[in-house]
Amino acid sequence: MVQIIKDKDELKTFLKAAGCKLVVVEFSAKWCGPCKRIYPLIRAMSLQYGNVMFANVDVDDSKELAQEYHINSVPTFQMFKQTQKVTLFSRLKRATCCYGNGFVSEPIFEFCGADAQKLEAKIQELM
């Protein structure tokens, strides 16, 4: 299931609810051809990877959110996890992350373009 996110508050709530799970947010647009093509693949991934949360933000419906996350092209995939960056420190922290109460608002990874294989590979790596 891909959650539609409309604004900053909804994103905050979604990220918080994700806990330690990997969150994949796709920034897309209705007029974007590649976005349409990759949509069924994302939906399939959301059903396949139960421990990964998927969300979608429409850059026209949610202009402020798209601007805040510096979206320049569509589709752009941003991934979030409780840890800020994937460093040695954060890997150690991950072992204890579920006990922390911090929530992250910066993506740990981002890429642009409708490359489903690249997306899936990254998800498997980070989840």
Next chain:
Amino acid sequence: MEGKQDYDLLVIGGGSGGLACAKEAAQLGKKVAVVDYVEPSPRGTSWGLGGTCVNVGCIPKKLMHQAALLGGMIRDAPHYGWDVAQPVQHDWKKMAEAVQNHVKSLNWGHRVQLQDRKVKYFNIKASFVNEHTISGVTKGGKETLLSAEHIVIATGGRPKYPTHIEGALEYGITSDDIFWLKDSPGKTLVVGASYVALECAGFLTGLGLDTTVMMRSIPLRGFDQQMSSLVTEYMASQGTHFLKHCIPSRVQKLPDGQLQVTWEDLTSGIENVGTFDTVLWAIGRIPETRSLNLENAGINTNPNSQKILVDAQEATSVPHIYAIGDVAEGRPELTPTAIMAGKLLAQRLCGQSSDVMDYSNVPTTIFTPLEYGCVGLSEEEAIAHYGEEHVEMVCLRKPPQLVLGLHLLGPNAGEVTQGFALGIKFGASYKQVMQTVGIHPTCAEEVVKLRISKRSGLDPTVTGC
């Protein structure tokens, strides 16, 4: 004026001129804001950032023109050996969606560019409070006040409605609507003789729709008339119906939803009636100045055209307020001139340059089925300026026979004319044209092979190589 303003530069209008000016100024270090607002058309059509060109002008027009040309190519294809089933059907819905998606991607692109250059963008309807302040109102009615050191007005224009014609406003559409129609316009009556009228009628016909153009007098007023009649003749040969010397008097809606148009044939004085699915008014454009409250800033306009009066620096009657693009008096209504004027203005405002925009020898192209590209003077203008005895083939008779204008009718006229515009802008003579070797086989080579003058009375038709 003393005191800190919100912005160094405020641009009113996010179209070709406005965005170019704003981005250039921001790049040169100024604090810039752009306010853009689209008042929905009487039919309710609205669009995003980018102005007329991007949303309801050049871009969707060229795409639909291309769609129509492709239809012609598909029909020709079997002669070149392609196995293409005939006749081939056109799906307006599919084309419209693709065109609209492309336009929306351009709206997005412009928004991103403004963000990247740190230009603040407000989707608000602006009007002047005083010479340094505007009041902007959102769609929801919220008001903001913005002040700036310099203000550039680039609000462009909108299509004119013949409001004196009964039913015109209620039942007709304009170029603001045609590119956003989800369903095919069907059998269409295009009223007007402008390039907007002819370009629209041209692609509608090319897409297979029953299209009629109603003109009061001459086609393409202001353009070379010999070329203009060649344009309409070609369109007629392709199936566009022409009602010449006719003026509409009434539009009524029939029970089945179709439109009944009544018109007067000026030659015979007889009143005629016709039925259409769509009536497209293309009778001219008016500048978007009415709701700006220009008088609050003391900005003068031409009382006839309502366009803003400007000098060579693009300055209005108020020194720190400028106007560029379609809204300014005496300027060509073209995207590239608005863009260049906007950039030069920004450079002057930032002290980077003292160059002013040169509006002479601006090339342009009308994208009718057979395209008409031109640069420089028309035959009529050349004769008016220099006198009949001095003009030959739109170049001066006196050696070195400076080329005054070039007019070209043919496929890809825009692509061809662009190159020649360079030569003409920098004073090419007919002698130099003759010395230029042509590229064979092309249509463009005919320009450098021109040897027959109109005055000679000889037949210029090309038969062999």
